[in-house]
Amino acid sequence: MSAVERLGVVGCGLMGSGIVEMAARAGVDVLVREIDAGAVEAGRARVGSSLDRAVKRGKLSAEDRDATWGRVAFTTDLGDFGDRQLVIEAIAENEQLKTEIFSTLDKVIAAPEAIFASNTSSIPIMKLGMATSRPERVIGIHFFNPVPVMPLVELVPSLLTADATKDSARAFVTGPLGKQVISSQDRAGFVVNALLIPYLLSAIRMFESGFASADDIDSGMVLGCSHPMGPLRLSDLIGLDTVKAVAESMYDEFKEPLYSSPPLLARMVDAGLLGKKSGRGFHDYRG
Ligand code: 3HC
Numbered sequence: 001m002s003a004v005e006r007l008g009v010v011g012c013g014l015m016g017s018g019i020v021e022m023a024a025r026a027g028v029d030v031l032v033r034e035i036d037a038g039a040v041e042a043g044r045a046r047v048g049s050s051l052d053r054a055v056k057r058g059k060l061s062a063e064d065r066d067a068t069w070g071r072v073a074f075t076t077d078l079g080d081f082g083d084r085q086l087v088i089e090a091i092a093e094n095e096q097l098k099t100e101i102f103s104t105l106d107k108v109i110a111a112p113e114a115i116f117a118s119n120t121s122s123i124p125i126m127k128l129g130m131a132t133s134r135p136e137r138v139i140g141i142h143f144f145n146p147v148p149v150m151p152l153v154e155l156v157p158s159l160l161t162a163d164a165t166k167d168s169a170r171a172f173v174t175g176p177l178g179k180q181v182i183s184s185q186d187r188a189g190f191v192v193n194a195l196l197i198p199y200l201l202s203a204i205r206m207f208e209s210g211f212a213s214a215d216d217i218d219s220g221m222v223l224g225c226s227h228p229m230g231p232l233r234l235s236d237l238i239g240l241d242t243v244k245a246v247a248e249s250m251y252d253e254f255k256e257p258l259y260s261s262p263p264l265l266a267r268m269v270d271a272g273l274l275g276k277k278s279g280r281g282f283h284d285y286r287g
């Protein structure tokens with residue numbers, strides 16, 4: 001396939017907005033789909049505040065920011081995606097919604113060389129592939145939060161993904177986006193979350209049991225192991241709903257107790273304490 005010039009991104013939340021920003025800054029034309037006008041405005045604000053921050057930090061000129069905006073368009077209709085060469089779906093971890101999106105995109109995009117990708121952390125790529133008539137064109141492209149900062153992308157082919165799809169996806173993320181790639185088999189959690197999530201859940205259990213305070217658990221790993229942030233603050237950054245959803249997918253797949261979600265995590269998600277994005281999680285971000 002020729003280089004991707006027209007990207008579609010479905011979902012402009014924490015991860016989608018980062019993908020939009022990276023791609024548009026790299027000169028790619030990006031069409032973003034959000035669910036309604038309010039979500040479009042929230043997505044636009046997310047991309048805007050990150051671009052403004054880059055300008056303030058001297059990493060991007062004001063002219064380049066304006067040029068970046070010139071390459072981004074929003075829609076609420078997946079039917080507008082007909083000319084997209086690559087679509088990256090980055091909505092919340094909801095298997096039913098994701099399969100519906102893949103099925104719709106399959107009908108909307110006629111070009112046989114188009115690629116359908118998901119930023120899912122944990123849902124089998126095979127299930128998303130089978131929602132289309134061309135699973136050989138479906139692949140996982142898993143970014144890390146914050147997308148503009150983290151250098152890694154996991155590429156996750158399913159059993160049926162074609163080599164040409166893998167090659168094109170790799171060329172896009174290592175070329176314009178400048179990311180480094182590792183490959184993983186299509187197993188819930190892939191490589192990084194399979195290692196990270198049990199660690200985060202252990203920290204939540206430790207806090208839940210009263211073993212230590214949130215600050216001390218986090219400081220322990222920052223000061224004692226040189227992690228950039230502690231496990232509870234990192235859970236807040238990822239979003240507690242996402243941590244829970246990823247853990248549940250991994251538990252469903254492997255039935256290992258180390259992937260089982262602690263009750264406190266479920267209660268916090270029920271309470272809307274989702275971490276940084278909602279203002280409160282294990283730490284308070286409202287100040
Ligand atoms: N967007 C763009 N840039 C950002 C950013 C954002 N949201 N957040 C931070 N940055 C940039 C800053 O501009 C700054 O750049 P500079 O040094 O060149 O000026 C740099 O990152 C450092 O930022 P800060 O000084 O504000 O803060 P920190 O030094 O504390 O770094 C952090 C913040 C980059 C988030 C760092 O704490 C970190 O790396 N944390 C770990 C993040 C991590 O592990 N992510 C993976 C999560 S797992 C995941 O996403 C998978 C999913 O499936 C669950």
